[in-house]
Amino acid sequence: MDVHRVEFEVDWPPFHAAAYLVDAVEPVLVDAGGPGERGWTELTAGLTDAGFAAADVEHLLVTHPHTDHDGQVARLVDAADPTVYALESARDRLRMDADLLAARVRSNAAAAGVDEDGVEEHADRAVSSLERNRGCFPPDCVDRTLAPGESFEAGGVTFETVHTPGHQRDHACFAAGDRLFAGDQVIEPFRAAALNVGLDDEVFDSVDEFYAGYRRLARRSFDRVYPGHGPVFEGFADALADSVASLDSLVAETADALDTLGNATPADVNAERVDEQRDYTLFETVGALGHLDTAGHADHTVEDGVRRYAPTDG
Ligand SMILES: [Zn+2]
Incomplete structure (x- = not known):
């Protein structure tokens, strides 16, 4: 199974994100890069380098709904109509009512002791982040919803959905034999921030959930990890230990x-x-x-x- 990396420039550290084209019986793309015109140019260029066109992508697996990973889902669906796989909870979170989200964020920000102006700023940013993400990744694009722990076949490869919240509540890693498509959960040079739900309900559980996701991964071993940022690496156990530390x-x-x-x-x-x-x-x-x-x-x-x-x- 050949895996080709496609890189995207993003405007925040570490200033790049990665997606992966799995050269399987039918081409499988894991994540869909950064947003906007730049992301599309990078995706098509990266696929061309790997010997593929955007229209060849038959399956698209999305690790989590952040715009450096779901940036080109809508555009790719227009271009190639791949079968799109994501956690059911990710789809449902993208569908949430913006006013209800704002109300919950206001209440949790106030509970956290944020002042009145700060409360409004947090609510506005949560809503614009939701809207940005569902612009890139309209929830109706999901063809195949996944449950935590569910195994499924895509393009002739069997993937296991490992639910790994903490960086993002609806984050999944995809295990394929001795390889792990890790999204932002295990990155060699750093740990991704515990953004999880932002200040939505359950914000107080974010770190507990991050630990739970790491424990789920700690029961396994992988020979090669394909992360959403940083290099592809082989030292899974060390990177996981660094993340927990x-x-x-x-x-x-x-x-x-x-x-x-x-x-x-x-x-x-x-x-x-x-x-x-x-x-x-x-x-x-x-x-x-x-x-x-x-x-x-x-x-x-x-x-x-x-x-x-x-x-x-x-
Ligand atoms: Zn990311």
């Missing part, structure tokens, strides 16, 4: 910040933990506090809809 550091930093403050909102803990704040640093802090809570190392109370955490002796 990076999540452990996030939890440890969050616990330290909480210890320093004693009793604080997630937004305060985030300000203490990171100097240069971004949306994702808040998502990660909130998820890490949720994890400390589940693990018995922190407790929270709710007053006027705002959570305050404190360390426990546990």
